[in-house]
Amino acid sequence: MEPLKHECGVAMIRLLKPLEYYRQRYGTYCYALSKLYLMMEKQHNRGQEGAGIGVVKLHAEPGHEYVFRERALGSGAIQQIFDTIRPALDASGVESLPPQQVEREVPFVGEIYMGHLRYSTTGKSGISYVHPFLRRNNWRSRNLLLCGNFNMTNVDRIFSDVVSTGQHPRIYSDTIVLLEQLGHALDHANHEVYRAARQRLQGIELTHHIEDNIDIPEVLRAASPTWDGGFVICGATGSGDMFAMRDAAGIRPAFYYADDEIVVVASERPVIQTVMNVRRADVRELEPGQSLIVTKSGRLTLHRILPQAPNARCSFERIYFSRGSDADIYQERKALGRNLVDRILDAVGHDIDHTVFSFIPNTAEVAFYGMMEGLNAHLDCLKSQSILEAQRQGTLTSETIGRIMSRKVRIEKIAIKDIKLRTFIAEGAARDELAAHVYDVTYGCVTDGIDSLVVIDDSIVRGTTLRQSILRILDRLRPRKIVVVSSSPQVRYPDCYGIDMSRMAEFCAFRAAVELIRQRGMDSLLDDTYRRCIEMESHPDAEQANCVKAIYAPFTDREIAAKIAEMLTPADVDAEVEIIYQDIEGLHKAIPDHPGDWYFSGDYPTPGGFRAVNRAYINFYEGNTDRR
The missing domain is CATH 3.60.20.10 (Aminohydrolase, N-terminal nucleophile (Ntn) domain)
Incomplete structure (x- = not known):
């Protein structure tokens, strides 16, 4: 997005x-x-x-x-x-x-x-x-x-x-x-x-x-x-x-x-x-x-x-950057979508009949196909169980079979990129209001207050578009719940090898972790991490380590995802909002030959990566907005 x-x-x-x-x-x-x-x-x-x-x-x-x-x-x-x-x-x-x-x-x-x-x-x-x-x-x-x-x-x-x-x-x-x-x-x-x-x-x-x-x-x-x-x-x-x-x-x-x-x-x-x-x-x-x-x-x-x-081929290259027409990348992106099905079902209370599925933006389309394959496979199992149960009870008729087989996963084109609106209003709420109209929605697809709405994205990095426009736009359909799904894991660490991701404060996962630290009275962790990053700068390459991992260590992935959802949900959105991220295990299962996951894990393949992440945290702590 x-x-x-x-x-x-x-x-x-x-x-x-x-x-x-x-x-x-x-x-x-x-x-x-x-x-x-x-x-x-x-x-x-x-x-x-x-x-x-x-x-x-x-x-x-x-x-x-x-x-x-x-x-x-x-x-x-x-x-x-x-x-x-x-x-x-x-x-x-x-x-x-x-x-x-x-x-x-x-x-x-x-x-x-x-x-x-x-x-x-x-x-x-x-x-x-x-x-x-x-x-x-x-x-x-x-x-x-x-x-x-x-x-x-x-x-x-x-x-x-x-x-x-x-x-x-x-x-x-x-x-x-x-x-x-x-x-x-x-x-x-x-x-x-x-x-x-x-x-x-x-x-x-x-x-x-x-x-x-x-x-x-x-x-x-x-x-x-x-x-x-x-x-x-x-x-x-x-x-x-x-x-x-x-x-x-x-x-x-x-x-x-x-x-x-x-x-x-x-x-x-x-x-x-x-x-x-x-x-x-x-x-x-x-x-x-x-x-x-x-x-x-x-x-x-x-x-x-x-x-x-050691192999550190970039996983983000497969998730997002490369053309999806590559035979392997196409299958990998579908696998990323399939991996999320169990988490999605939990989020909507396994109520497929009252859930609408879609994707934003177009780059997430292939992951959406994989998600649909997984959901359809799950629904096929449910249909088989229903038929067997009706047979066991002696109630299996052509009408029963027809009713069971008519159940479908509800797929809709929910969000449409409307026009490239010019943000001629420079500041304030008026600008946010303009940003909220970059997308339009398809009305009539969601039953007010009853249906949940699941949309999949290939990555949620900064969360700016979610907060400024997407969630408000989806909320216009009056769903009971909005579930935003990321086919990639939480982006927690900057890239230093050629992608525009360098400032810690840009990442909504980092901001969420810092907010949790402050809410729980753990501010000393921010200070200690800063001191360790400063100390690490004088260490030789062979001793470099990612000191910023300490910021995330006290929390589970789901705790951070819940805080992200809370932080990104505008006050005027009525629906419940949940954000689901791919886990790193699912990433490697889907993309086994490209294990480079430093964006998500913080495990950089070169000493320069560790130096870059520690410097990024120092810049954050000191209020320095330099990219390096």
């Missing part, structure tokens, strides 16, 4: 044949550019603050540009970028040119393509922060184009390492710092090849030798051990080496497809399936700590860059 800002999205393409091949087979030199556009649009959900593309030409002559980049801001950035590129292509008459001229001169038509969709997780905005980033040099093999889906928790350390080499980064951001760190390692790799060959080669021959022998895996190994975070880093050199690397715990996702024509990398599997029209089995997952490398010559290899850490 309250959209989170997703982690970013990446897309990369490497053509393995001459451009003329694609002109002959697919009718256009712009084959890869069209595929890049589709891959970015299919991942539009992953970044609506900005977008950028980069293209590298392998056969441009000296004096002609060979690295092209275009970036834009806003939700329409993808279209704006390609609308900007199209006139230049049309003016060149690209499709009527001979292939050699296209390879040498036409902008944005090359062999390597990079696309990026940005969601800011640090509050920094503006075109300067939009990927891809570009490090320029007069030698092609020292140029570096970089983008990624990542957030580093130890930027201070990486920045210090970069500065200690004598560099002077022009912007303090994790992307710029990584660009300069990798650029420095790339310079070193160039120099190593140069030193080994300078006695026997000179001039352009030496340059080509360097370009053909850059060891990209070693460049990545030189830089990546200092990185703490969740990441997929994508890069390309001006001389034609391309790479994509994933963090050691697999926190952020990456998939690839390769055949004899093309290599494709994206953040989501179904994007590649759809755009390339290939089977699910043809799309492979890049393993944690692994890098995909395509050399200047077009040779694809996979390399172990970092030792694989």
